[in-house]
Amino acid sequence: MVDHSSAAPHAHQFDDIQQQHEADSLGMWVFLTTEILFFGALFLSYGIYRHAYPEAFAAASHFMDVILGGINTAVLLGSSLTVVLAVHAAQHGERKRLVMFLIFTIILGLAFLSIKGVEYSHKFAEHLVPGVDFQYKGPQPGHAEIYFILYFVMTGIHALHLLIGVGIMTVLAFRASKNRFGPDYFAPIEVSGLYWHFVDIVWIFLYPMLYLIHVYH
Amino acid sequence: MALLVLTISVAYIDLGPYNVIIALVIAAIKASLVAYFFMHIRTSSRLTWTVAIGGFFWLFILFSLTFSDFLSRPIY
Amino acid sequence: MNTEQTVDYLNAGYGPKSWLLTTDHKRIAILYLISITFFFFVGGFFALIMRLELLTPQADVVSAHTYNELFSMHGITMIFFFLVPSIPAVLGNFLVPLMIGARDLAFPRLNLLSWYLYIFGGIFTLVAMLTGGIDTGWTFYTPFSSAYSTTNVIPVVTGIFILGFSSILTGLNFIVTIHKMRAPGLTWFRLPLFIWAQYATSVIIVLATPVLAITLALLGVERIFRVGIFDPALGGDPLLFQHLFWFYSHPAVYIMVLPSMGVVSELVTCFSRKRIFGYYFMAGAIMAIAALGFLVWGHHMFVSGQSVYAGMVFSALSYFVAVPSAVKVFNWTATLYKGNISFHTPLLYAFGFIGLFTIGGLTGLFLAALAVDVHVTDTYFVVAHFHYIMVGGAVMGYLGGIHYWWPKITGRMYNEGWAKFSALILFVGFNLTFFPQFILGYLGMPRRYHVYPPEFQVLNVLSTAGATILGVGYLIPFTYLIWSLRKGKQAGPNPWNATGLEWKTPSPPPPHNFDKVPIVTEGAYAYPPILTTEGTHGGS
Numbered sequence: 036m037v038d039h040s041s042a043a044p045h046a047h048q049f050d051d052i053q054q055q056h057e058a059d060s061l062g063m064w065v066f067l068t069t070e071i072l073f074f075g076a077l078f079l080s081y082g083i084y085r086h087a088y089p090e091a092f093a094a095a096s097h098f099m100d101v102i103l104g105g106i107n108t109a110v111l112l113g114s115s116l117t118v119v120l121a122v123h124a125a126q127h128g129e130r131k132r133l134v135m136f137l138i139f140t141i142i143l144g145l146a147f148l149s150i151k152g153v154e155y156s157h158k159f160a161e162h163l164v165p166g167v168d169f170q171y172k173g174p175q176p177g178h179a180e181i182y183f184i185l186y187f188v189m190t191g192i193h194a195l196h197l198l199i200g201v202g203i204m205t206v207l208a209f210r211a212s213k214n215r216f217g218p219d220y221f222a223p224i225e226v227s228g229l230y231w232h233f234v235d236i237v238w239i240f241l242y243p244m245l246y247l248i249h250v251y252h
Numbered sequence: 253m254a255l256l257v258l259t260i261s262v263a264y265i266d267l268g269p270y271n272v273i274i275a276l277v278i279a280a281i282k283a284s285l286v287a288y289f290f291m292h293i294r295t296s297s298r299l300t301w302t303v304a305i306g307g308f309f310w311l312f313i314l315f316s317l318t319f320s321d322f323l324s325r326p327i328y
Numbered sequence: 329m330n331t332e333q334t335v336d337y338l339n340a341g342y343g344p345k346s347w348l349l350t351t352d353h354k355r356i357a358i359l360y361l362i363s364i365t366f367f368f369f370v371g372g373f374f375a376l377i378m379r380l381e382l383l384t385p386q387a388d389v390v391s392a393h394t395y396n397e398l399f400s401m402h403g404i405t406m407i408f409f410f411l412v413p414s415i416p417a418v419l420g421n422f423l424v425p426l427m428i429g430a431r432d433l434a435f436p437r438l439n440l441l442s443w444y445l446y447i448f449g450g451i452f453t454l455v456a457m458l459t460g461g462i463d464t465g466w467t468f469y470t471p472f473s474s475a476y477s478t479t480n481v482i483p484v485v486t487g488i489f490i491l492g493f494s495s496i497l498t499g500l501n502f503i504v505t506i507h508k509m510r511a512p513g514l515t516w517f518r519l520p521l522f523i524w525a526q527y528a529t530s531v532i533i534v535l536a537t538p539v540l541a542i543t544l545a546l547l548g549v550e551r552i553f554r555v556g557i558f559d560p561a562l563g564g565d566p567l568l569f570q571h572l573f574w575f576y577s578h579p580a581v582y583i584m585v586l587p588s589m590g591v592v593s594e595l596v597t598c599f600s601r602k603r604i605f606g607y608y609f610m611a612g613a614i615m616a617i618a619a620l621g622f623l624v625w626g627h628h629m630f631v632s633g634q635s636v637y638a639g640m641v642f643s644a645l646s647y648f649v650a651v652p653s654a655v656k657v658f659n660w661t662a663t664l665y666k667g668n669i670s671f672h673t674p675l676l677y678a679f680g681f682i683g684l685f686t687i688g689g690l691t692g693l694f695l696a697a698l699a700v701d702v703h704v705t706d707t708y709f710v711v712a713h714f715h716y717i718m719v720g721g722a723v724m725g726y727l728g729g730i731h732y733w734w735p736k737i738t739g740r741m742y743n744e745g746w747a748k749f750s751a752l753i754l755f756v757g758f759n760l761t762f763f764p765q766f767i768l769g770y771l772g773m774p775r776r777y778h779v780y781p782p783e784f785q786v787l788n789v790l791s792t793a794g795a796t797i798l799g800v801g802y803l804i805p806f807t808y809l810i811w812s813l814r815k816g817k818q819a820g821p822n823p824w825n826a827t828g829l830e831w832k833t834p835s836p837p838p839p840h841n842f843d844k845v846p847i848v849t850e851g852a853y854a855y856p857p858i859l860t861t862e863g864t865h866g867g868s
Contacts (some may be wrong), residue, residue, distance in 0.1 A: 047840075048425075048432035048509070058434045058508045064300050065500045065534055068307035073538035075311040076572055080546065080557065082315065083322055083568055115286060166553020177556060177563040184555045188546065236283045243275035299507060310535045313622055318571045321626065321638035 056222045063226040067233045070196075074237050077192070081185050081244065084178075091178035095171075096248040098163060099186075100154055104246040107150050108238060114143035115235045118228045125221035130214055133224070137208040140231070144201040151194050158183075186245055193241060196234050203227050336739070336836040351436035352839055357422035358737075359443050364410050364418065365806070367450060371405035374398050376799060378778075379761075379792040385782045395778035396463035397479065403466030404457065408488050409450045411722060412580060415587030416498055416533075417446070419729045420526045422737060424502055426830035426837065427520055429511025429846040434504040438497050445494035453487030456480045465776065467577075470558035470569045474550040481551055485544040492541045495583075499533030502526050511829065513848035517611070520828055520852045521604065524611045525590025528618040532579045532586075535622070540576035543569065570632055574625035582621040585685075585717060586614060588725025589656055592678045595728050596660045597853040598826040599675035600667025604853050606659045613652035613659075620649040630701045639698055646696035653689055657682060668858045672824075673747040677728030680755050684720025688713055691766065706776075709769025715762045719798075724754070727805065734809065735819030739836045742805075742812040750804035757801045760794025827854050 049055040085092045121136035162170040165184040173179060207227055210216070216224060287304065337354045340346075347355055378398050381389040390398065421439065425432050433439050456462070460480025464473040473481050506527050510519075546557050547569065556562020558569040597604050604610055626634060626642030660682055669675070691713040694700050704710065735741050764787040769775075773784050780788065822831040829846055830837075 048430065048434065048436060050845075054508060058504050061299065061303070061507060062435060062500060062504045064303045065503050068303055068310075069496055069500070069534050069538045071307035071311055072314070072535055073542055075314060076539040076542040076575075077546075079315055079318060080568060080572070083318070083565070086319075086322065087565075088563070112286075165555045166549075175563075180555055181557060181563055184549065184553065184557060188549055192545075232286050236286055239282045239286070240276075240279045243279050247275055307535070310622065314539065314575055317623065317626065317638070317641070318568075318575075320641060321567065321571065321634050322565075324635035324637040325633075 052219060059222045059226050060229075063229045067229060070233060070237075074189075074192070077185070077189050078240065078244070081189065084181050084185070085244075085248075088175065088178040088181070091173075091175040092182045093248045094173045094175075095179040095182040096246060098158075098161065099246040100157065101246050103150055103154055104242050107147050108242050110143050110147045110150070111235045111238050114140050114147070115232050117143065118231045122221065122225050122228045125211070125216045125224040126218060128218045130211065130216075133211045133216065134208055137204050137211060137224075141201055141204050141208065144197055144204065148194060148197060148201070151190065155187075158187075189241060189245070193234065193237055196237070200227070200231050200234055203230070334834065335838055336834065337839045338739075338836050340839045349440070351432070351440055353421050353425055353433050353436065353439055354737075354837065354839075356439050356443050357418050357420075360413060360417040360421060360446070363443075363447060363450065364413055367405055367409040367454075368802075370454065371402055371410055372799060372802065374402035374405065376795065378402065379795040381778050382780070382788045383792050385780050385785055385788075387779050390778065392778055393463060396465075396776070397457075397461040399776055400462045400465050401457045404453065404462065404484065404488070406718075407466055407580070407584075408491055409446075409453070411584040411718060412491075412495060413446060413498075414584075414722070414726050415591065415729060416502070416526060416529055416583075417442075419522075419591065419726075419733065420502060420529075420587065421498070423733065423830055424505060424523065424526055425509070426736075426833065426841055427523055427828060428506065428509060428514055429829050429842060429848065430505065430509040431840050431842070433501045434509060435497075435501050439501055442494045442497040442501070445490055445497070449487045449489075449491035449494060452490065453484055456483035456487060467573065468544070468547060468569075469573075470547065470550070470564075470566045471560065474547055474557075475554075475559050475561075482548050485548055489541055489544050492537045492544075495533050496537050499530035499537075502530040503534065506530075511846050511848055514829075517608065518848060518851045519611075520590075521593035521607070521610055521614070522587075522590035524614045525586045525593075528614045529583050529586045532583050532618050532621065536576040536579040536583075539572055540580075543572040543576070546572075567629070567633055570629050570634075571625070574628045575622075578625040578628065579618075579621045581714070581717070582617055584722050585725075586617060588681060588722045588729075589614070591725045591729035591732070592660060592681050593656075594826075594828070595674045595678040595732055596663050597855070598732070598824050599672055599678070600664050600669050601855045601858060602663055602667045602853070603851075603855060604659065605662035605665075606655075607852065609655055610659055613655045616652040617649065620645070620652070624649055627696055627701070630698055631705050643696055643698050647693065650689060650693055650696075653685075657686055657689075666858070671748075673742075673744060673751055674728045674732035676748060676751040677724045677731065680724040680751070680758075681721055681728065684716050684724065684758070688716030688721055691716065704769050706774055707769035708765040708773050708775055711775050712762045712765035712769060715765070719762070720758055727751075727754075730809070731805075732824070733830075734812070735823045736830060736835045736837070738813055738816070739819055739834075740812045740816030741819045741823060742816055743808050746804060746808045750801055750808075753797060753801035753804065757794050757797030757799075761791050761798050762794070764788070764790045764794075827852065 045052040045055045049058065117136045117139040121133055121140060124130075124132035124136060158164055159168065162168050163183055164187070165180045169176075169180055169183070171179050171183075204227065207224060211224075337352055340352075347359065350356060350359075377390065378395065381387070381395060381398075387395075421433070424430075457480065460483065462477075462479045462481065462484045464477050464479070464481060468481070468485065506519075506523060549555070550557045550559060550564070554562075556564035558564045558566050560566060593604055593610060624642055624646040626638055627646045630639050630643070660678075691709070695704065695710065695713060731742065731747060768784055768787050768791075771784065773780050819835050821834050823835075824831070829842075829848070832846060833842055
């Protein structure tokens with residue numbers, strides 16, 4: 036059942052490309068809502084324990100590298116910008132700029148992951164990896180261990196999401212270079228962009244929560 | 253440009269003892285700006301707004317009712 | 329008439345590849361039908377062994393450890409691999425596009441992926457349960473599950489984690505489809521209530537399941553790395569696990585029962601030839617159940633050590649959630665009143681649902697009272713309560729729907745005599761199994777125990793007898809439904825003369841559902857007014 040009435044080709048279950056675009060967009064927003072609850076449960080666990088053990092958490096967070104974390108925040112914010120510019124380029128049919136901005140996004144994403152890798156390697160060197168090698172010298176090591184396991188789980192799952200995002204952007208860059216996108220078909224770019232921004236937003240909350248705790252007197 | 257200003261405000265918090273609330277508020281503002289401008293929420297349909305806000309509202313339910321338990325009893 | 333020349337979704341392509349790589353929502357629904365039937369009988373088998381053990385007060389069939397594994401496997405299989413997918417994945421997948429006049433769901437390939445995730449998760453979990461066992465209960469409470477159980481906890485929760493994504497994808501698909509792909513003229517308030525129910529269920533799935541996923545992941549992390557997220561010995565709080573777990577698992581019971589309620593609305597209207605009484609309230613009640621269902625999870629934790637104040641809040645909220653359910657029961661009753669009733673099998677299942685769900689729901693209110701719950705929690709009273717809802721309610725609704733839409737799905741009619749007979753058997757068997765359990769629970773028999781004091785034996789024997797009848801009762805439809813595929817009478821497009829877009833296309837439907845996009849001009853259940861014997865108009 037092919038519908039010849041619309042200009043751009045669209046999947047058979049839709050009436051036209053507009054409906055497909057709207058469906059794709061809504062689908063991604065619904066998926067992001069599941070991700071809000073997914074990460075949200077982690078933030079809740081973190082919040083409960085930070086409320087319960089404020090000193091241990093503050094002391095443990097001093098082992099976080101605020102500078103590296105801050106750089107990573109800027110890197111991700113910048114990558115969100117390049118994503119927006121990529122979507123804009125796709126909307127206007129500017130293939131070269133689209134590919135360029137997608138590649139910038141990929142580079143920034145990889146930069147984030149590399150910095151994260153460096154941070155993780157520091158943790159291993161300082162024996163701060165719960166379950167693997169944990170020798171914490173500060174007060175309440177048991178409670179600090181909870182901080183560190185949550186640190187690894189939250190940033191680890193975030194990094195996994197970012198890695199998947201980098202993969203998606205790579206595929207998109209490849210297809211964009213083959214001129215598969217244009218003003219009448221750029222939904223995949225836009226929808227992947229939404230995903231990327233969400234991963235950025237998660238980090239926007241992760242950074243101050245994990246890195247910027249100080250005990251105030 | 254907005255994001256650079258925001259990144260600097262992150263550095264501000266760094267400089268002294270601050271409440272969790274302020275950090276959260278600034279993070280929320282940053283997140284809202286990303287959503288608003290980068291994710292084009294402002295040009296999206298009411299449905300999209302509902303989906304986005306709904307997710308956070310539901311998170312709020314999870315947080316508030318769970319915390320109601322933990323705040324009303326001692327934790328060891 | 330289904331002639332040799334007609335192409336329908338069943339004969340459009342043969343061979344395993346055309347089924348295993350299909351993106352047709354109707355074929356995917358059939359794939360789900362076969363798989364969940366398999367898991368249903370697996371879960372039932374575990375229950376049968378349990379009831380066999382409970383014939384006598386002593387342990388003579390299985391050991392305590394094995395019994396723990398049995399009730400865990402029964403719960404996990406039935407909840408995650410039968411009840412949660414059942415109506416959405418089978419009837420929802422088949423009917424949602426048809427009922428809204430669409431050619432398929434919004435994301436057909438995601439739909440197929442959803443089935444593969446279900447199969448992979450299901451087989452993975454089943455193998456894990458059968459090789460290493462699981463004895464934590466389907467509730468996986470910590471620190472037993474994270475620190476002390478010697479069974480296959482990690483593989484089992486991994487399988488459930490995978491299944492969670494299957495569920496989320498189905499829910500996502502339905503939400504987008506219902507929002508974006510309704511036929512021209514099909515406004516929200518002209519939708520059949522089955523669609524409203526699927527929509528609300530999908531919203532619950534999307535909001536609740538991710539929390540379960542993280543909870544199981546954290547449980548796995550704690551077990552693998554021996555850290556104290558939920559283990560009190562290491563500084564964690566086991567109640568955090570319970571809060572996170574029940575944040576999903578209470579809404580999950582609405583995932584299991586709301587679709588059934590949607591089915592019942594379809595059955596009651598068709599077989600009383602009347603519009604539903606209070607359509608707007610019914611749609612509103614569906615959404616209210618979904619929303620309120622998220623606010624009550626703490627009623628599973630009244631005796632857990634949760635603070636009294638939180639307990640009071642959850643208790644009060646639990647009373648509220650009963651209100652929309654009651655509205656639905658009253659409205660079904662009002663729909664039946666002065667209707668032109670025909671006692672076909674689907675309606676018998678609907679009657680079963682309405683009566684048994686009411687009992688289950690009322691006993692839920694008893695449990696919501698803090699003082700009563702202290703007495704009967706973790707006893708067979710709770711077991712009876714949720715089986716009344718899940719088996720007496722959800723499963724009856726599922727079977728009613730399977731029977732009602734069987735002619736549409738297969739193009740064949742089943743044997744009405746056998747169908748009525750087995751509906752009756754199921755009703756008797758069900759009540760004989762579970763009503764004694766209310767009494768047992770009230771008298772103090774704890775759940776999840778394989779031995780009990782001798783004075784409870786009579787009631788236990790009754791319950792096991794009922795379970796046997798129930799087991800036989802489920803085998804009968806299995807038999808005659810399969811038999812009908814070859815020997816059943818050919819059904820036309822609309823054997824029940826029902827309203828609804830799904831009846832306006834051939835039985836079985838062609839692959840693309842509709843030859844022409846239907847245009848909707850009237851509301852749901854637009855049955856003509858019923859003439860009474862005096863010549864005046866009854867019904868509405």
